[in-house]
Amino acid sequence: MIFPGGHFLGVEDCSRQEWRRLLQLAGALKRREARLSAPGVPRVLGLLFSKPSTRTRVSFAVAMARLGGQTLDLPPGSTQVGRGEPIADTARVLSGYVDALAVRTFAQEDLEAYAQVSTVPVINALSDVEHPCQMIADFLTLQECFSRLDGLTMAYIGDGNNMAHSLLLAAALLGVHLRVATPRGYEPDPDVVQRAQRLSQGRCTVTVLHDPVEACRGAQAVYTDVWSSMGQEEAAQQRRHDFAGYCLNGNLLAQAARDAIVLHCLPAHRGEEISSEVLEGPASRVFLQAENRLYGQQALLALLLDLV
Ligand code: CP
Ligand code: NVA
Numbered sequence: 035m036i037f038p039g040g041h042f043l044g045v046e047d048c049s050r051q052e053w054r055r056l057l058q059l060a061g062a063l064k065r066r067e068a069r070l071s072a073p074g075v076p077r078v079l080g081l082l083f084s085k086p087s088t089r090t091r092v093s094f095a096v097a098m099a100r101l102g103g104q105t106l107d108l109p110p111g112s113t114q115v116g117r118g119e120p121i122a123d124t125a126r127v128l129s130g131y132v133d134a135l136a137v138r139t140f141a142q143e144d145l146e147a148y149a150q151v152s153t154v155p156v157i158n159a160l161s162d163v164e165h166p167c168q169m170i171a172d173f174l175t176l177q178e179c180f181s182r183l184d185g186l187t188m189a190y191i192g193d194g195n196n197m198a199h200s201l202l203l204a205a206a207l208l209g210v211h212l213r214v215a216t217p218r219g220y221e222p223d224p225d226v227v228q229r230a231q232r233l234s235q236g237r238c239t240v241t242v243l244h245d246p247v248e249a250c251r252g253a254q255a256v257y258t259d260v261w262s263s264m265g266q267e268e269a270a271q272q273r274r275h276d277f278a279g280y281c282l283n284g285n286l287l288a289q290a291a292r293d294a295i296v297l298h299c300l301p302a303h304r305g306e307e308i309s310s311e312v313l314e315g316p317a318s319r320v321f322l323q324a325e326n327r328l329y330g331q332q333a334l335l336a337l338l339l340d341l342v
Pocket of ligand 1: 086087088089090091160168299300301
């Protein structure tokens with residue numbers, strides 16, 4: 035159990051019970067059923083983002099405002115960490131000023147370096163390996179659409195990236211069957227797949243395959259993400275070639291269940307990983323999912339900062 039006061043560097047930092055609590059609180063906050071208490075001095079969340087962000091940055095800022103606190107933008111280019119001050123020194127100093135740190139970075143090891151010496155919670159706001167904050171919104175959306183999670187089947191079509199990793203781990207913890215379909219050579223990290231299979235404890239199946247049609251067949255949710263993540267821009271042309279046939283379009287969606295929903299963490303590249311028709315179509319819940327980032331962030335901060 036990480037709450038309160040622990041770190042949130044990946045999906046596994048939270049037990050199954052804590053995930054259920056996060057989702058329940060996020061839903062209650064959305065329906066305005068939960069009351070939070072933020073007594074005393076307003077809390078401050080430091081945002082250390084080395085990559086661009088719309089949803090994560092803004093939902094953290096608004097979530098903190100709603101909790102009676104505020105965020106402080108600390109981009110590496112305007113702090114000493116950008117000039118080589120060690121993460122260990124930066125984390126020790128910042129821990130003395132702020133109440134939590136949200137870090138968006140490349141290497142997962144950087145997050146671990148922050149967490150190792152930080153005396154306040156460190157949150158993974160996306161790394162090359164995981165995007166655990168996104169999972170709160172994604173599974174809240176699934177739960178809202180189907181009134182349950184247990185036994186649902188989700189297909190993820192595309193790159194075996196940070197999103198695929200977090201989905202594998204979160205689906206396994208929450209009892210959702212997940213089929214990940216990637217081109218050969220773009221599979222998720224086998225260690226993450228093994229961890230997800232262990233976490234599922236036989237309650238659901240998490241599988242990695244290469245055929246997007248097989249992955250989508252009968253699924254209640256179909257999820258996709260960009261073919262080139264932040265930092266992979268130079269490989270974009272090669273990837274467009276390698277991912278041909280993995281576009282979530284009407285033909286692929288037709289393989290899914292009749293009431294299937296479409297999810298995407300955004301930003302989307304229409305005509306690449308998803309067709310415009312599907313993104314804007316009746317099955318799309320992408321903008322509901324994006325809105326849910328706010329309630330996910332609020333629930334996470336409330337639990338980490340002990341405001342419930
Ligand atoms: N989905 C997501 O994390 O979006 P941003 O990169 O805009 O934060
Ligand atoms: N896989 C994408 C997700 C963006 C929210 C990236 O890392 O760029």
